[in-house]
Amino acid sequence: MYELLLKYINEHATKPLTDNEVELVKSALLPKKLRKKQYLLQEGDVCKYFAFIVKGAMRQYSVDDKGIDHIVYLSIENWWVGDRESFVMLTPSVYNIDAWEDSELLLITRADLLNLLSQVPAIAEMARLMDERNFIAMQRRLNASISFSAEKRYGDFANSYPDFMQRFPQHIIASYLGITKETLSRVRKQISK
């Protein structure tokens, strides 16, 4: 259960974890299985856990007045998922996070994470690296959202995340891109000509 996470940490740090650190990591992370459609977090709740995805696929979304989902993040194996705003600020989340596929997660609380960050340098290093990458990905997406047409946004997405194209249906990807499923269908038709 922990192999993938330990591998992930070692690949993102300059020095491998010691045996003792491996134990610290294992004891801080709680295994949890979710069936498709089960929630990791529901709107209005405080996000008590961040999760590393060992297996499966998750989505994070808000729901508007009309009851329409707006997907802010998609994530699969080897990604972390959680609502950072709620997790850090302890405020009720505006997002839902649920399993799109049956998934295996490793959960960590804020307290345990802070503890790990201070005790295990490799974890702090990994977290910094993740933060950088995350920031860069968000900035690109933000720039795309104000600068590019639906067609270009879709093309960029398909290039950047080929795995996601296999794992999520079009209406999910459309929502992530901020367009309707019908518009995405037409954009694809246009491109294929």
Added chain:
Amino acid sequence: MYELLLKYINEHATKPLTDNEVELVKSALLPKKLRKKQYLLQEGDVCKYFAFIVKGAMRQYSVDDKGIDHIVYLSIENWWVGDRESFVMLTPSVYNIDAWEDSELLLITRADLLNLLSQVPAIAEMARLMDERNFIAMQRRLNASISFSAEKRYGDFANSYPDFMQRFPQHIIASYLGITKETLSRVRKQISK
């Protein structure tokens, strides 16, 4: 020149800076004045400095094939500005950053920043806090961009950043929101009814 930054650091850290740390900070940050329209960074260059704004207003934007600006960030006194992707990865930036008003900046290189982060705990603390806030602001903006109409995005912006409404003209704010100046003008007319 350094007072505002030192105040900013102390307000964002649990312990005030020691005299020695104040000297470290001062020696790492290079004062620089920019006249309106002068560049801090131009597309294609690597972002060598991050800047703390002591006075003035800056904008960061990409330019598309048609020559149209798309503003990704606006910033004023007490904010940091720079292209983090380029600054960290040392890649050519896709953004321009220029002064919207005559400005006074304090510049720091990547090497000096890393040095400060490791030597001055208050700086590391401040950086973490800034990162969190930044992340939260970006996530909200991202969610808004895929979920809300131009009208709601404008309303949220006006509420969140009243200062910016005073400092930047409408066509700049329109660009930041991902709409044209004409659409913003019409949205405002609509709201005022």
Added chain:
DNA sequence: TATAACTGTTGACATTTATCAACAGTTTTT
């Protein structure tokens, strides 16, 4: 296996937003 749910496409039409051009008032520059 029958039924329901999910996924993707298409057509007709509505709404939102962009584009282009013109104009007026203001501010900046010469």
Added chain:
DNA sequence: AAAAACTGTTGATAAATGTCAACAGTTATA
């Protein structure tokens, strides 16, 4: 003081995207 640049508005029209409904093929479920 005159000219130029900037800012904001408006009208006419075009383009992009959304909405609603229908349909077919697939997949999941009772």
